[in-house]
Amino acid sequence: MSTSLGENLPKALTSVRTRPLVVIREQIPPLIVVGETPDGFRRVGIVQGGAFAGERVSGEIVTGNDWQTVRKDNCLRLDVRLVLKTTDDALIVMTYQAFRTGPQGVLEKLDKGEAVDPGSYYFRMIPIFETSAARYDWLNRIVAVGIGHRRADGPIYSLFEVL
Numbered sequence: 001m002s003t004s005l006g007e008n009l010p011k012a013l014t015s016v017r018t019r020p021l022v023v024i025r026e027q028i029p030p031l032i033v034v035g036e037t038p039d040g041f042r043r044v045g046i047v048q049g050g051a052f053a054g055e056r057v058s059g060e061i062v063t064g065n066d067w068q069t070v071r072k073d074n075c076l077r078l079d080v081r082l083v084l085k086t087t088d089d090a091l092i093v094m095t096y097q098a099f100r101t102g103p104q105g106v107l108e109k110l111d112k113g114e115a116v117d118p119g120s121y122y123f124r125m126i127p128i129f130e131t132s133a134a135r136y137d138w139l140n141r142i143v144a145v146g147i148g149h150r151r152a153d154g155p156i157y158s159l160f161e162v163l
């Protein structure tokens with residue numbers, strides 16, 4: 001067996017191509033702090049609105065929740081569920097898992113709502129979509145990834161469809 005499994009791979013298997021899907025901005029008031037649990041330090045955000053916009057789909061965030069676990073390895077794990085409403089009144093459920101980590105000083109500033117450079121920390125997400133709307137049925141079958149930035153009033157994400 002070759003020492004390099006990547007030798008002679010077809011070009012389609014040597015890189016990942018994406019295209020912009022949407023930019024999404026969530027409005028989240030101060031978090032509810034549950035505290036230390038057996039699984040980690042738990043916080044909950046109630047998503048009270050927001051918007052999303054892209055070339056093929058746009059609209060508003062109806063509601064959602066953001067369950068956060070602050071892990072002991074300086075990493076925040078998010079488990080989020082949103083209900084989206086498109087400009088033409090279709091409903092889409094968007095769920096995502098995300099990780100946010102970085103230097104301790106940067107994370108402390110984020111927790112205080114202070115502005116930081118989005119390039120100074122790691123904030124990535126994996127969204128999944130569900131809808132019964134025929135015109136957006138394509139969302140039920142795509143893989144997407146997102147890059148996030150935490151602002152004082154909630155996160156903003158750039159989402160990309162993996163081609």
